[in-house]
Amino acid sequence: MDDVVDVLVIGAGPVGLTMAIALRRLLLRVRIVDQAAGPNHEARADVIFPRAGEALGALGVGETIRRHAYEMRSVNFYGNGRQLGCFTAGRFDSDYPYAMTIEQHDIELLLTEELSGLGVDVEWRTEAIDVRQRDDHVLTTLRLSNGVIQLAPAAWVVACDGRRSTVRTRLGIGFDGKRRTNMQVVQGNAVPAWALRDRPGHGYIFLGSRCTVLAFPTPGQGYRIFCIRDDPEPDRTEPPTLDELRDLVGTAAGIPHLRLGPTESGWLSRARFSDRIATEFRRGRVFLAGDAAHAWAPVGGHGMNIGMLGAHNLAWKLAAVHHRQASDTLLDSYDVEQRAIARAVIRDMKFNITEILLPEPLHRLRNVFLRAALPWSGFQRRVEWLMSDFGRGHRDSPLSRQESRRIGCLCRAGDRIPDIFVARGAGEQPIRLHQLLGYDRWTLLLTVARAEPAIVRRLQQACAGYAAAIDIVPIAAMDRSSARHLTSVHHVTLVRPDGHVGLVAPLDRLDALRDYLATFLVPRDPGSDRAVR
Numbered sequence: 001m002d003d004v005v006d007v008l009v010i011g012a013g014p015v016g017l018t019m020a021i022a023l024r025r026l027l028l029r030v031r032i033v034d035q036a037a038g039p040n041h042e043a044r045a046d047v048i049f050p051r052a053g054e055a056l057g058a059l060g061v062g063e064t065i066r067r068h069a070y071e072m073r074s075v076n077f078y079g080n081g082r083q084l085g086c087f088t089a090g091r092f093d094s095d096y097p098y099a100m101t102i103e104q105h106d107i108e109l110l111l112t113e114e115l116s117g118l119g120v121d122v123e124w125r126t127e128a129i130d131v132r133q134r135d136d137h138v139l140t141t142l143r144l145s146n147g148v149i150q151l152a153p154a155a156w157v158v159a160c161d162g163r164r165s166t167v168r169t170r171l172g173i174g175f176d177g178k179r180r181t182n183m184q185v186v187q188g189n190a191v192p193a194w195a196l197r198d199r200p201g202h203g204y205i206f207l208g209s210r211c212t213v214l215a216f217p218t219p220g221q222g223y224r225i226f227c228i229r230d231d232p233e234p235d236r237t238e239p240p241t242l243d244e245l246r247d248l249v250g251t252a253a254g255i256p257h258l259r260l261g262p263t264e265s266g267w268l269s270r271a272r273f274s275d276r277i278a279t280e281f282r283r284g285r286v287f288l289a290g291d292a293a294h295a296w297a298p299v300g301g302h303g304m305n306i307g308m309l310g311a312h313n314l315a316w317k318l319a320a321v322h323h324r325q326a327s328d329t330l331l332d333s334y335d336v337e338q339r340a341i342a343r344a345v346i347r348d349m350k351f352n353i354t355e356i357l358l359p360e361p362l363h364r365l366r367n368v369f370l371r372a373a374l375p376w377s378g379f380q381r382r383v384e385w386l387m388s389d390f391g392r393g394h395r396d397s398p399l400s401r402q403e404s405r406r407i408g409c410l411c412r413a414g415d416r417i418p419d420i421f422v423a424r425g426a427g428e429q430p431i432r433l434h435q436l437l438g439y440d441r442w443t444l445l446l447t448v449a450r451a452e453p454a455i456v457r458r459l460q461q462a463c464a465g466y467a468a469a470i471d472i473v474p475i476a477a478m479d480r481s482s483a484r485h486l487t488s489v490h491h492v493t494l495v496r497p498d499g500h501v502g503l504v505a506p507l508d509r510l511d512a513l514r515d516y517l518a519t520f521l522v523p524r525d526p527g528s529d530r531a532v533r
């Protein structure tokens, strides 16, 4: 069938757009539809954390987003109106060391433009109303903007159609979890008149026992103000007014006569949340991603981020299987890996003491604790590590194999490979490790000291014969601190296209490498001329 696209992406929110860009970068024919008339006009997410920044960077759109965002350098904490301390960011090696504040609406606009530059325009006002699996494709029923019903065949479907996913419902996939009680989120954009210092990239968190207020400068929108508060009137659904927002901020910040001016967008929203995970992320040729697969309260603000990381996890696998470079088992690892991360995020929220609501005595204790802990670099490091998502790896995934315990480094199979500076040989300029990786290939790292021609030849032979591209890259750490992140000279590290370590194996156990590749990758067609580099 000539009209069968490779992938139909349903939903052009931040996750669907990320998914479509990633798939296009890997040369798949993509179609993306959305029932709405255009990008959302709502106060929703407005932070991209460092790991999602890296993922967008690998897809070629991170720099564009950074140009339109503020990089968050610090957050001042206040408890009951008194300053508790200041958190500063930027401790970890990365091309994206800071969280970026930018409205979800603007992110969607930029991603839409990027996708358009890749030759795919979002088909707005196009609603998916049904999906049917066939042996070798999926048939989706679309209602087009003119009301016409169209049958859209695609080899694969990725449903990024949000929390109320039609695709999930039509497939009868459960969405297990429960509603968050006594919690609502009141959000808006406003320009406060207060005695606090206003600087792009420097935000505030005001902790109260009944309301936590986060205020982050956002380009063109004054501050994005985000109030996680109790829910005395669960039936109240109308959008908040600026006065309601002002009262919440004024009370939490201890500024009784606070004035809040409107911004151009005037967005104000009130939302309640459930913590839910779909019972399956894959049904045959259909995948769920983003809020369609998992959704939770935005404590810590990771919904959009984890959804985008899920798209980054799935797209290269889908492309590899579609291009017959990898076996279908690779696709099952998406569910295992993304589900483990969704569960961990929901669990971590309960311990997010910088945002959760606590009863008054515990809230007072928290103030004491934060005043003591914030000046401590170990505490700041821990908080930054959690918020960055750098620590969210896949150690328990079937794709992660660690063939030796004593590898002499911190990074293990499943982890994100750190973006440390390395050299490609004696006298070479330092380069960031992530610049040596690519979303379109696997990378086999070994130390320069062992990159003798005979060894490299043996590695090339082990990797030859597969349709997927595998780069063999000798590297050397620049100093002792970066050396702690690299395996010893006696090991090789196979890095997946998404920057996570797939395999760590002793250099003298090439059978482990051969076995790993044979498990997940598909032998090259004898006629093909792709070479291991």
Ligand SMILES: Cc1cc2nc3c(=O)[nH]c(=O)nc-3n(C[C@H](O)[C@H](O)[C@H](O)COP(=O)(O)OP(=O)(O)OC[C@H]3O[C@@H](n4cnc5c(N)ncnc54)[C@H](O)[C@@H]3O)c2cc1C
Pocket: 010, 011, 012, 013, 014, 015, 016, 033, 034, 035, 036, 043, 044, 045, 046, 047, 104, 126, 127, 128, 129, 160, 161, 162, 163, 165, 166, 167, 185, 187, 269, 270, 271, 289, 290, 291, 292, 298, 300, 301, 302, 303, 304, 305, 306, 307
């Ligand atoms: C008030 C609020 C605050 C939030 N704050 C944060 C935060 O601070 N940080 C954070 O990371 N996350 C936050 N989130 C969560 C974040 O907004 C979501 O996680 C994110 O939007 C999920 O993206 P998505 O693309 O999966 O789904 P969505 O953004 O919901 O996009 C789904 C798209 O699918 C379309 N669609 C739906 N059904 C169909 C259909 N049948 N056919 C065609 N199209 C369809 C919709 O029109 C929509 O465009 C917040 C959410 C809310 C509501």
